[in-house]
Amino acid sequence: MGDQELPGVLILGVGGVEGVLENHVGLLKKNFHLITMKEFLENKKELSEKIKSIFIFECRPTIDRGLLESLPNLKVIANSGVGVDHLDLKLISTFGVKVTNTPQAVSDSTADTGMALMLASARRLVEGCQIAVAPDTEHFAVDWLGVEVTGATLGIIGMGSIGYKVAKRAKAFDMKILYHNRNRRKEEEEQAVGAIYCKKMEDLLQQSDFVMLVVNLTPQTHKLIGKRELELMKPTATLINISRGAVVDQDALVEALQNKVIRAAALDVTYPEPLPRNHSLLKLKNIIITPHIGTATVQATYMMTEEAITNMLAVLNGLPIPSEVCLK
Numbered sequence: 001m002g003d004q005e006l007p008g009v010l011i012l013g014v015g016g017v018e019g020v021l022e023n024h025v026g027l028l029k030k031n032f033h034l035i036t037m038k039e040f041l042e043n044k045k046e047l048s049e050k051i052k053s054i055f056i057f058e059c060r061p062t063i064d065r066g067l068l069e070s071l072p073n074l075k076v077i078a079n080s081g082v083g084v085d086h087l088d089l090k091l092i093s094t095f096g097v098k099v100t101n102t103p104q105a106v107s108d109s110t111a112d113t114g115m116a117l118m119l120a121s122a123r124r125l126v127e128g129c130q131i132a133v134a135p136d137t138e139h140f141a142v143d144w145l146g147v148e149v150t151g152a153t154l155g156i157i158g159m160g161s162i163g164y165k166v167a168k169r170a171k172a173f174d175m176k177i178l179y180h181n182r183n184r185r186k187e188e189e190e191q192a193v194g195a196i197y198c199k200k201m202e203d204l205l206q207q208s209d210f211v212m213l214v215v216n217l218t219p220q221t222h223k224l225i226g227k228r229e230l231e232l233m234k235p236t237a238t239l240i241n242i243s244r245g246a247v248v249d250q251d252a253l254v255e256a257l258q259n260k261v262i263r264a265a266a267l268d269v270t271y272p273e274p275l276p277r278n279h280s281l282l283k284l285k286n287i288i289i290t291p292h293i294g295t296a297t298v299q300a301t302y303m304m305t306e307e308a309i310t311n312m313l314a315v316l317n318g319l320p321i322p323s324e325v326c327l328k
């Protein structure tokens with residue numbers, strides 16, 4: 001079958017197809033005719049009928065009514081990554097289009113990122129690195145003491161597949177693990193990682209040395225952690241966020257970090273991303289911020305493309321869909 005006869009996939013990546021890593025393009029080309037947004041806009045008449053799927057790679061595009069209306073044969077939007085808070089699921093569902101994501105591919109790398117942030121913040125790695133490259137011997141001693149992760153209490157908010165993998169890793173650090181989640185995990189799953197369920201999030205906040213946020217962003221989790229929740233945390237505690245920036249009230253976090261209501265924060269996600277250069281969070285010392293690199297590994301990105309392709313082919317061939325996002 002020639003490339004032109006394959007089902008069309010509209011590629012929404014940073015910089016179009018060029019933004020999709022070279023070896024991923026090969027993977028996609030085996031099954032699809034790749035169409036960039038530029039090509040689509042230049043040749044809408046011919047291409048609109050051809051496009052059966054949209055592949056979102058390493059970006060958070062707006063898919064609006066206009067675009068959906070211009071793609072009469074669109075069957076599936078495949079998001080690489082697990083979070084789909086950038087998509088208007090209600091609108092998409094009215095077009096009978098399915099949405100898929102890639103929970104399998106992202107869970108190890110995102111859990112690793114959570115651990116890396118926790119360890120880096122506890123042991124003040126970023127500050128240490130800055131001192132090592134520009135030694136300031138006066139401040140080298142007591143001022144630079146970190147805290148131990150080993151034996152400390154970790155509170156995980158959101159115990160989906162990423163949260164559970166964080167718990168697995170934390171077990172190896174002899175951490176006491178608490179978790180809060182809409183649904184309690186099975187007893188054997190809790191026992192396997194030694195996790196204790198906290199029905200009330202408040203109990204977890206009060207008892208944890210490290211609080212890690214691993215929830216999806218939904219109307220229910222928007223600003224889940226605000227002034228009240230930060231004040232419930234120990235003054236020695238650290239907040240780690242690997243979910244979405246808007247799960248935390250950032251103004252309240254700035255205040256809490258300035259006033260030492262909590263010890264520190266380590267964030268892989270903020271709102272907006274990136275933060276404007278004059279943002280108050282960037283002026284604080286007791287914070288680490290990374291640029292949303294939860295899944296930024298060679299392995300995870302490749303697996304994300306593989307998982308997205310499997311999802312798209314399943315939809316187009318009427319097979320069971322491995323990772324379909326519930327649109328309700």
Ligand SMILES: O=C(O)C(=O)CO
Binds near residue numbers: 083084242292
């Ligand atoms: O998978 C996602 O949605 C992520 O943001 C991982 O960091």
